[in-house]
Amino acid sequence: MHLTLGQAARVLEHVGQSPAKLNAGGRGVPSLEKAGTFAQWIMFGVLVLVLIVTVSSPTGFLLAAGIVGLMFFFRKRRRDRQAWEDATGAVSPVSGVQGIAVPDVQIEAPANHAAPKRVASEAQAPISPVTRPVSSSQGLYRVSLGRLEWPNVEVVGEHAYSQVIKAALRGSEAPIVARSDSEVEGVQVELVSEPDNPYDTNAISVRWRNQVLGYLSGEDAIRYAQPLKRIIASGLTAVTTARIWAYDGGDQLQARVTVALPEPELITPLNEAPTGVxxxxxxxxxxxxxxxxxxxxxxxxxxxxxxxxxxxxxxxxxxxxxxxxxxxxxxxxxxxxxxxxxxxxxxxxxxxxxxxxxxxxxxxxxxxxxxxxxxxxxxxxxxxxxxxxxxxxxxxDGPHPAPKLLPRATGYEVPPAYAT
The missing domain is CATH 3.30.70 (Alpha-Beta Plaits)
Structure with a gap:
C-alpha cells in the first residue's frame, strides 16, 4: 500500500507522531535531492572503479555487475514510487496533458485547449436553456455523489494562477514558505463551464472561492462538458475536491492541482427524480x-x-x-x-x-x-x-431530496463565466 505525503502526514498525526519525519534528509527539496543523487553517483563510480582495478577474477566481475544492477534497480524503484505519489494513483485512466500550451502569467486565461469541438449528442432532445440565474447562493451539486473522492484528474495551467494557489493553501491552513513545499487535500473547488472563453468554448475552469486555479485539459473539457453544463444550466454549482501541491522556489512557484472526477457518464443520472416527498x-x-x-x-x-x-x-x-x-x-x-x-x-x-x-x-x-x-x-x-x-x-435533517436537473438534451445554454 502506498500513501501520498499528505495522507501519510495525517496518519502520523493520528498516532501521535510528528509529520516532520516525512521530510527527513531533505525529501521534497529539489536542491537537496539533486545533491544527494549527485553524491550517490560519485560513490557508485568510485566503487566500480575500485572493483575494476583491484579485482580481475570472474567472481569480481560478477560482483561488480551485481552492484551495478542493484543500483539501477533501487533508483528505478524510488523514481517509480515518487511518480506514483505525484500521480495520486488514479483509479481510472486519465487523459494526458502533454502538448498543452499555457500562457504567460500576465494572461489570465490559459490557451490550454485544442480547437473548439462539440460533444456528440446523447439524446435527441432540444437544447435546454438556463431556467434561473446563477448566483453565489445557488445549491451545490457534488459530482462524486458521495463516492470516495480521489484526486485523479490533472489540472493544467497552474503557473498562471500562482497567487490564487497560494491563497488556497493559506485558506486551508497549509501556508507556503519560501524554499519549501506545501500540500493540502480535500479542498472544495468549483467546476465552471466558460462558453465565452476566447480560447475554447468548451473550456472548464477549476476555481477556489470563484478564483481560477487552472483548467481541465482540452481533452478532459470535451469529455466532461455535457454533464457539467447540465448541472450549471439547472442552476446548481458543480463542486468536487482537489489536492494542491506547491513549491516556492523564490522566483517562481511550482504547483500541481488534481481534482476528483468520476467517469463523465456517472456524474448525472439519465432520468429525473420522482415527484412527491x-x-x-x-x-x-x-x-x-x-x-x-x-x-x-x-x-x-x-x-x-x-x-x-x-x-x-x-x-x-x-x-x-x-x-x-x-x-x-x-x-x-x-x-x-x-x-x-x-x-x-x-x-x-x-x-x-x-x-x-x-x-x-x-x-x-x-x-x-x-x-x-x-x-x-x-x-x-x-x-x-x-x-x-x-x-x-x-x-x-431529512428529507434529502435528489438534485433537480433539467432533462437530458443534446446541449445546454450556460451563462458566460470567463474570468478576465
Whole structure:
C-alpha cells in the first residue's frame, strides 16, 4: 500500500507522531535531492572503479555487475514510487496533458485547449436553456455523489494562477514558505463551464472561492462538458475536491492541482427524480439487483449508447408469502414507478430498517443505480448505504431530496463565466 505525503502526514498525526519525519534528509527539496543523487553517483563510480582495478577474477566481475544492477534497480524503484505519489494513483485512466500550451502569467486565461469541438449528442432532445440565474447562493451539486473522492484528474495551467494557489493553501491552513513545499487535500473547488472563453468554448475552469486555479485539459473539457453544463444550466454549482501541491522556489512557484472526477457518464443520472416527498439515500457500496432480466423490456429504454449510465431508482418494502404461509419482507427496486428487480434476503435486511423509517414519516427512499447493458441484456447495481451506516444527524435533517436537473438534451445554454 502506498500513501501520498499528505495522507501519510495525517496518519502520523493520528498516532501521535510528528509529520516532520516525512521530510527527513531533505525529501521534497529539489536542491537537496539533486545533491544527494549527485553524491550517490560519485560513490557508485568510485566503487566500480575500485572493483575494476583491484579485482580481475570472474567472481569480481560478477560482483561488480551485481552492484551495478542493484543500483539501477533501487533508483528505478524510488523514481517509480515518487511518480506514483505525484500521480495520486488514479483509479481510472486519465487523459494526458502533454502538448498543452499555457500562457504567460500576465494572461489570465490559459490557451490550454485544442480547437473548439462539440460533444456528440446523447439524446435527441432540444437544447435546454438556463431556467434561473446563477448566483453565489445557488445549491451545490457534488459530482462524486458521495463516492470516495480521489484526486485523479490533472489540472493544467497552474503557473498562471500562482497567487490564487497560494491563497488556497493559506485558506486551508497549509501556508507556503519560501524554499519549501506545501500540500493540502480535500479542498472544495468549483467546476465552471466558460462558453465565452476566447480560447475554447468548451473550456472548464477549476476555481477556489470563484478564483481560477487552472483548467481541465482540452481533452478532459470535451469529455466532461455535457454533464457539467447540465448541472450549471439547472442552476446548481458543480463542486468536487482537489489536492494542491506547491513549491516556492523564490522566483517562481511550482504547483500541481488534481481534482476528483468520476467517469463523465456517472456524474448525472439519465432520468429525473420522482415527484412527491422523497429522500435520497447516501451513496454506499455496490449491491447487485436481482431478477432485472425479467424486466429488460423496461430497462432497455434506459441503456445509453455508451453502455453505462446512472439512474435514480426508488426502494420499497415488499412482502413475499412463503409456501408454509410465513411472510418474508424484502426490498423491491422500481424505476419510474415500474418494478425492475429486487434485493436478496440478506441485502434487504440491511436496508429494511431505513425503508420502514422513511415510509413511517411519509417519504419515498431513492438511491443511485448503475446500469450496464446493450440491446441484448442489462444489469443494475445499486449504491445505497446500509441502515447501520446512516447517522442520526442525517435522519434528523431529512428529507434529502435528489438534485433537480433539467432533462437530458443534446446541449445546454450556460451563462458566460470567463474570468478576465
Amino acid at each position: 422523497t429522500t435520497l439515500v447516501p451513496w454506499g457500496s455496490a449491491i447487485q439487483v436481482l431478477k432485472e432480466e425479467d424486466h429488460f423490456d423496461i430497462l432497455f429504454n434506459y441503456v445509453p449508447p455508451e453502455g453505462v449510465g446512472l439512474l435514480i431508482v426508488s426502494l420499497h418494502k415488499a412482502i413475499r408469502t412463503l409456501k408454509n404461509g410465513a411472510e418474508r419482507p424484502f426490498v423491491e427496486v422500481r424505476l419510474e414507478g415500474e418494478r425492475v428487480g429486487e434485493l436478496s434476503n440478506v441485502t434487504s435486511a440491511h436496508l429494511l430498517p431505513l425503508l420502514e423509517h422513511t415510509e413511517t414519516i411519509g417519504e419515498t427512499a431513492l438511491a443511485y443505480a448503475k446500469i450496464t447493458g446493450s440491446a441484448l441484456a442489462a444489469q443494475l447495481v445499486l449504491h445505497a448505504a446500509k441502515a447501520t451506516e446512516i447517522s442520526d444527524d442525517w435522519l434528523s
